[in-house]
Amino acid sequence: MNLKRALPGVLMVLACAPAFAQSSAPSVRILLPEHARLLEKQRVDIVLEVRNAAAVSGLKVLAGGVDWTSKFQAPVKAALDCDTSSDWVVRADLQSFPTPGQVKLEVSIAADGTTVTDTRTVEVREFKLPDGQARNIILFIGDAMGTAYRDAARLVSRAIVDGNGKNSFRDGFFDDLLQMDKMPVSGMSMTYGTDSIVPDSANTGTAWATGNKSFLNAVNSLGDGTDCAWRTTGLTNVATLPYMTDNPRVENLWQYLKRRYSYRAGIVSTAAITDATPAVEGSYVAYRQMRLEIARQYRENPMLSGRPAFDVILGGGADPFTAAGRTDKRDLIGEFQALGYNYVTTASQLKNVYGPSVLGLFKGSASPAPASNGIATASDVNMDVAYDKLRLTRPASEPTANLGAYPDQPMLDVMTQKAIDVLAGSFTQAPFILMVEAASIDKQSHPNQAAGVFWDTIEFDKSIGVARAWAAKRSLKDTLIVVTADHDQSMHIIGVSNTPDSEYFDRTKSEKISYTTSRGDQNFTVWGDSYSNARAGLPFINTSTTASNNGGAAAMPGSFASTDSASDPASSTYSAYSGLTAYKLDAATGYPVNSGAGLRRLAVGFRTGDHTGSSVPVTAEGPGAFLFTGYMDQTDIFFKIADAIAGDTTEADKLLDLLVNGKYPKTVGK
Amino acid sequence: MNRLIVLLGALLTAAPPALLSGADAPTRLPALADPQVKADGVVWLTLDESMEEVVRALGRPALVAESGGGLVSWQFQLGEIDHHDFSHVLVFRAADRKLLSVTRNYEPERNVDALFPGDATRGYVVPGAAGYRMRVRRLPGGRLLMALGLGQAGAPVGQLVLMRESEVGRFYPWLARELAAER
Numbered sequence: 076m077n078l079k080r081a082l083p084g085v086l087m088v089l090a091c092a093p094a095f096a097q098s099s100a101p102s103v104r105i106l107l108p109e110h111a112r113l114l115e116k117q118r119v120d121i122v123l124e125v126r127n128a129a130a131v132s133g134l135k136v137l138a139g140g141v142d143w144t145s146k147f148q149a150p151v152k153a154a155l156d157c158d159t160s161s162d163w164v165v166r167a168d169l170q171s172f173p174t175p176g177q178v179k180l181e182v183s184i185a186a187d188g189t190t191v192t193d194t195r196t197v198e199v200r201e202f203k204l205p206d207g208q209a210r211n212i213i214l215f216i217g218d219a220m221g222t223a224y225r226d227a228a229r230l231v232s233r234a235i236v237d238g239n240g241k242n243s244f245r246d247g248f249f250d251d252l253l254q255m256d257k258m259p260v261s262g263m264s265m266t267y268g269t270d271s272i273v274p275d276s277a278n279t280g281t282a283w284a285t286g287n288k289s290f291l292n293a294v295n296s297l298g299d300g301t302d303c304a305w306r307t308t309g310l311t312n313v314a315t316l317p318y319m320t321d322n323p324r325v326e327n328l329w330q331y332l333k334r335r336y337s338y339r340a341g342i343v344s345t346a347a348i349t350d351a352t353p354a355v356e357g358s359y360v361a362y363r364q365m366r367l368e369i370a371r372q373y374r375e376n377p378m379l380s381g382r383p384a385f386d387v388i389l390g391g392g393a394d395p396f397t398a399a400g401r402t403d404k405r406d407l408i409g410e411f412q413a414l415g416y417n418y419v420t421t422a423s424q425l426k427n428v429y430g431p432s433v434l435g436l437f438k439g440s441a442s443p444a445p446a447s448n449g450i451a452t453a454s455d456v457n458m459d460v461a462y463d464k465l466r467l468t469r470p471a472s473e474p475t476a477n478l479g480a481y482p483d484q485p486m487l488d489v490m491t492q493k494a495i496d497v498l499a500g501s502f503t504q505a506p507f508i509l510m511v512e513a514a515s516i517d518k519q520s521h522p523n524q525a526a527g528v529f530w531d532t533i534e535f536d537k538s539i540g541v542a543r544a545w546a547a548k549r550s551l552k553d554t555l556i557v558v559t560a561d562h563d564q565s566m567h568i569i570g571v572s573n574t575p576d577s578e579y580f581d582r583t584k585s586e587k588i589s590y591t592t593s594r595g596d597q598n599f600t601v602w603g604d605s606y607s608n609a610r611a612g613l614p615f616i617n618t619s620t621t622a623s624n625n626g627g628a629a630a631m632p633g634s635f636a637s638t639d640s641a642s643d644p645a646s647s648t649y650s651a652y653s654g655l656t657a658y659k660l661d662a663a664t665g666y667p668v669n670s671g672a673g674l675r676r677l678a679v680g681f682r683t684g685d686h687t688g689s690s691v692p693v694t695a696e697g698p699g700a701f702l703f704t705g706y707m708d709q710t711d712i713f714f715k716i717a718d719a720i721a722g723d724t725t726e727a728d729k730l731l732d733l734l735v736n737g738k739y740p741k742t743v744g745k
Numbered sequence: 746m747n748r749l750i751v752l753l754g755a756l757l758t759a760a761p762p763a764l765l766s767g768a769d770a771p772t773r774l775p776a777l778a779d780p781q782v783k784a785d786g787v788v789w790l791t792l793d794e795s796m797e798e799v800v801r802a803l804g805r806p807a808l809v810a811e812s813g814g815g816l817v818s819w820q821f822q823l824g825e826i827d828h829h830d831f832s833h834v835l836v837f838r839a840a841d842r843k844l845l846s847v848t849r850n851y852e853p854e855r856n857v858d859a860l861f862p863g864d865a866t867r868g869y870v871v872p873g874a875a876g877y878r879m880r881v882r883r884l885p886g887g888r889l890l891m892a893l894g895l896g897q898a899g900a901p902v903g904q905l906v907l908m909r910e911s912e913v914g915r916f917y918p919w920l921a922r923e924l925a926a927e928r
Contacts, residue, residue, distance in 0.1 A: 157814035157915040270810075304916050307810040309834030309848030312893050312904065314917055364830075402876070447854055447894035447902040450876050454853075557867035624750040 099160070101128045101186035105195045106299055106323045108269070111707065112286050112710065112716055114202040116171045116335065118326035118378055121180070123147075123193075124155055124557070125163040128186030134165060139178040146170060150184075155300030163319075169378070171326075174346040175201035184486060199406045200714060202721050204336055209506040210698055210720045211499070211554040213542045214283070214512060215255075216352055217535050218276060219517035221563030221691050223679075227525075228532035230568070230677045231254050232667050233744075235655040240659050249744040254540040255558045257745050258594050259735045262703045264712065265564045269298070272688035276517070277363040279561035279709055280355030284327035286713035294354045294369070296322035296361040311362055313402075313449025320368070324359040328713060329385070330378035332508055339386045339498045339507040345489045345531070346514030347392020347455040348436065349373075352561060354585035356510050357384035361619070366451040370395035374407050379471075383414065386432045387497050387509070389425070389490045391458035393439030400443030400452040408434065422485035430497035436482045458484050460515045460527045461534035467669055469580045473524045486633060487513055491538040495545050506553070511538055520564040523610040523681040526669060528566065533666060546697060555697035555719045559712065563689040565682035571654040572678040576670050578603035609680035699724040701731045774824045777802045778833070779849065780890065782859050792844045792888055792909055797852065799835060799844065807831065814816040814915070815839045846916075854901035857892055868896055872919050879920060887911060 106122040113119060124130050131150045136143040146167040155162040165184070178199050183192045217224065233251055234244035243250040250692050266282075268274040270290040281289045281296070290298050290306070301318040305311050311319065332338035342353040349369040354360070358372035376384040394400035396407040410476050416432040419425050425435055440454045447453075462469065462477030464484055478484065485493075491511050498507035513535030519527030539558055546554035566702025578584070586601045599612040657675040658667035669676070693712065695703035707715070718724075778791035794802065799819070806819035808831070817839045820831040834848040860878045868878040871893070878896035881889055884907075890908040914921035 137779065154918060157816060302814060303812040307812040307816070307820075307834070307906070308836050308846065308916060309818075309820070309831065309850060310916055311830075313877050314871045314879060314893060314919075316874070391810075400872070411873065445895070447892075448904060449871075449874050449893070542806050 083245065099127055101189050101191050102126050103182055103184050103186065103191045105182055105193045105299055106181055107195045107197060108287060108297065110198075110288075112200065113172060113325075114200050114286070114331065114714075115175050116173055116202070117170050117286075117331055118169045120323040120325075121147075121167045121170050121184055122285070122299060122323045123165040123184070124153070125150065125165065125186050126155060126189070126300075128163060129161050131163050131165075131184055131288060133183075133185040133190075135181075135183045136167075137179075138172065139174065139176070143167070143170075145640045153301070154304075156172075157303040164300075168324075172197060172199040174294040175199050179714070186595040200717070200729075201620070201719055205723070208721070209504075209553065211506050211546075212227075212494070212508040212720065213546075213554065213556045214508075214510045214716070214718055215535070215539055215542070215558040216512045216560070217516050217532060217560050217684065218346075218352055218512060218514045219520050219562060219564040220560035221390055221568050221687070221689055222511070222531060224516055224520075224528065224532050224560075224564070225253065225255065225692065226530050227677055227679060228536055229256065230656045231529045231658055232533045232536070234658055235660045235667060236657045236673070240728030242655065244519070244655055244657070246405075247655075252742070252744040253536045254543055255536055255694050256742075258543075258694040258700075259731060260556065260695040260703050262693045262695075263690045263706050264559055264693050264707065264709045266709050267688065273686050274562050274688070275363075275686060276351035276561045278297045279353065280352050281325075282709035282710040283559075284329070284355040285325040285329075286710050287325050288710060292351075292363045293361055294321070294351065294363050295325055295327055295359045297325065298364075299323065302361070303611075305362070306694050311364060311448065312448065316365075316450065319361045319365060319450075319485075322361040324377070326378050327356060328716065329356045329510075330376060331509055334379055337503070337505050338493040339345045339501060339505050340511040341385055341494045341498050341507065342390070343387070343487070343509065343513050343666045344390040345458040345460070346390060346512065346518070347394075348388055348390030348456050349392055349395050349455065350457070350514060351512065352512045352514065353390060357377055362450075364451050366392075366395045366455055367400075369444070370401075370407055371403075371405070374410055374672065380732065381409075383411070383416075383432075385508075386430070386501075387434070387494045389435040389485075389494055391436065391438040392455045393420075393436035394452035394455055396436060397439070397443045400741050401447060402445045402449055408436070408564065421481075421483040422436040422489065423483055425485050425489065425493055427612055428493070428497075431501050433493070433497050435485075436583075437484045441480065446569075456480065457514060457518060459745075460519060460531050461486065461666070462527050462530040462669075465530065465664055465666055467526070467530070468580055470526050470579050470602070470607070470669075471585065472600070472602035472604050472608065472610070486537075487511070488538040488541045492541045492545075499545075511542075511580065517564060517686075518571035520566055520681070521684050523608065523684060525566070525604075525608040525677075525679050525681075529668075529677065530666065537665070555695065555699050555716065557693065557695045557700075557703060557712065557716065559693040560587050560691035563687045563691050564685070565611070565687050566648075566668070566679050567682070569680045571656055571675050572606040573654075573675050574603060574606045576672075576674075579607065579676075580604075580670070607676045607678050609678070611681045611683050619709075632710055698728055701727045775803050778823050780860055780907070783800060787860060787882075787884055787890060789890075789907060790844070790847055791886055792847070792907065793886065794844055795836065796842050796844075803835075805834065806835075811839070816845070845912045846906060849905040849907075851901075851903050851905075854903040856899055856901050858899060860890060860905070861892065869920055869923050879917070881920070881924075883910070889913065 101123045150163040150165045153162045153164040158505040165519045176199045180195045216521045233249045268278040269288045277292050278289045299322050305315040306319040329340045343357050349361040349366040354369045358369040373384050375381040398404045412433045416434045417428045419428050419435045438456045438458050444453045515531045581603045589598045656677050661668050702715040780787050787868045807822045808820040810818040811818045819835040821833040824830045830850045866882045871877040880892045887910050889910050892902045894902045
């Protein structure tokens with residue numbers, strides 16, 4: 076039957092057009108945001124754009140009343156806004172404000188004889204590391220790990236039935252909560268970007284890494300007038316590279332601490348290690364897919380005078396580090412090794428490697444090659460997900476595992492332990508800052524692969540446990556651990572299903588639902604695991620309501636009664652929304668298994684295959700953890716970490732200790 | 746009746762086709778989603794389409810972005826799903842709603858040699874990018890069909906661009922200079 080679409084698809088609107096760009100009068104603009112915040116001596120490119128002027132002269136720049144004019148290069152002709160007007164750019168790269176306070180930047184320049192001005196007030200926050208205070212920071216990012224994702228990991232990994240039939244989740248209480256649940260301080264983080272309420276990993280990462288917001292896909296870079304050439308045209312390639320590499324950069328905390336205080340720095344991720352979340356800790360590009368440049372900046376960081384950004388790099392995505400994968404044919408792996416990095420490619424090698432510097436790339440493609448766009452590799456391969464590394468059988472609707480030539484990939488908690496050991500084990504006893512990312516909570520959520528999502532979040536929680544255990548053993552409480560997400564996705568908790576394994580794993584049975592519109596067919600498929608995973612597009616019908624948009628039938632995902640029982644994927648399934656989850660544990664791996672008689676699986680639904688604009692939880696433990704309470708902006712995370720490192724948190728830490736260990740009510744399972 | 750109710754319910758709650766699970770069969774693309782090689786040339790969007798005509802041809806965009814210079818960008822997710830790039834990016838001039846360019850992204854990259862026959866195509870070296878060439882084919886109506894890559898026969902590309910020749914200077918000024926020098 077032909078059916079017209081009843082509703083349009085989800086429409087997002089980006090707001091990124093500066094109003095001044097439409098005027099033909101001369102103007103000057105300082106490319107810093109309205110709410111620019113920096114630490115003292117945090118580096119930033121100060122870029123001025125002058126529009127609609129055939130000639131410019133007489134630049135004067137004051138910063139807090141001090142003449143900064145000489146810091147600026149000569150004006151250069153530029154093509155701003157993709158129009159035909161005559162424009163100029165004036166730059167002072169890698170500047171910093173030495174004195175805390177509200178610093179007023181004042182710019183004036185003659186444009187065709189008319190003096191034009193702009194001002195911006197920058198909040199410069201104090202940062203002075205006290206002698207003898209050397210705090211470690213471990214920031215855990217569960218990519219897309221909004222509240223429902225944490226809940227799912229709890230409901231799967233902490234509802235374990237033992238040999239006597241006793242469930243560790245009874246009457247709504249858990250005997251043992253997640254590692255991240257046990258951290259004493261919680262808050263919520265808003266994640267909006269400058270151009271969209273639904274952000275991505277790049278601009279959210281920019282927020283916590285630099286303390287400043289940016290636009291979608293930006294890595295520690297602010298917007299400028301040449302972005303029109305690529306940002307919203309899709310023309311992201313080597314021919315538009317000049318427009319993607321001229322954006323003002325803001326130094327991130329990893330390079331700031333390394334540069335000023337010789338902190339050791341590390342990144343660990345299950346993604347390709349040049350993906351956005353690790354990239355914000357070590358590079359400065361306007362477009363996250365500039366993977367070749369990101370890898371190069373890990374090796375030659377612009378904030379560190381060309382020194383490597385990190386002491387420890389562990390993750391997937393070897394291609395941009397190989398000569399074959401690069402347009403410049405540089406062997407970055409060889410260059411890291413020449414600098415003394417120990418290079419490993421398997422879990423077995425990782426187990427035996429030692430510092431002071433380690434590069435671990437645990438997956439790559441068989442034939443690395445540059446992409447046709449000249450800014451990335453043809454493929455950039457993430458590590459396999461926990462579910463597949465554990466060799467668990469995927470449900471019917473999810474692709475089967477294929478570790479290919481990489482059967483020995485480490486688990487995230489193993490990578491985390493090694494990173495901590497190497498970073499903390501240097502003979503200099505320098506403190507360290509480490510980011511650990513569980514990348515595939517997000518990457519599995521995009522295609523709505525629930526099993527992949529759950530086990531990756533459980534793996535992430537185990538890695539948090541590794542860090543907590545290490546920090547707890549320190550004689551000095553000197554390690555702040557923060558756990559958060561970059562953004563949310565659309566998964567939500569529906570209930571519980573007891574689909575038998577015979578249907579849940581049966582790939583031979585599925586039912587395709589098609590409908591035709593004037594613009595083509597729309598298809599979705601019901602599988603035997605659909606009662607546990609109501610993917611975007613599948614209707615799910617709640618038995619508790621007869622609302623008109625769900626048909627009111629008492630089943631989930633709907634009464635797809637096939638005329639051919641042989642193809643019906645759910646011929647004998649009974650499903651309930653009530654009840655408690657109940658899994659069994661594989662004692663050998665420490666992970667729950669996803670099969671077996673009596674299993675009551677978590678049932679979830681997805682609304683879309685993409686990110687959402689919901690706020691995400693933040694949890695913290697260690698010195699300065701109290702700072703992470705309440706609702707905050709994602710950029711606050713940067714400044715809160717900075718305050719925890721450099722501030723005197725003694726009294727607040729004691730109060731927190733009293734709240735946690737004193738006579739106040741304790742959460743069951745914590 | 747149950748099936749009809751369920752299907753109607755599916756419509757009301759359905760996400761756009763590009764957001765369905767990876768396990769589902771790919772949605773058939775609109776006829777004008779990709780250029781087609783025909784006996785008399787290439788058939789694709791003419792760039793004279795109005796916004797309403799684009800909606801009829803490709804559906805509604807997933808994202809609308811306003812950018813500097815009075816441009817408006819419509820971004821679509823049709824067919825293959827890549828959560829970093831859109832399948833199609835169309836740029837309009839806001840003042841008169843004229844369609845200026847269409848960018849078609851491919852993941853995985855694909856061979857587009859059939860669209861660039863030797864006698865109708867010129868290659869231009871991209872400044873500062875060793876080995877990279879922009880293949881350019883002039884199409885009727887003042888349009889250019891372009892593909893960037895390493896210039897070897899059979900090498901796949903990740904992006905096709907259809908652009909009004911009059912607008913090339915906005916985005917590829919170096920190419921506009923080369924084209925002007927030829928005239």
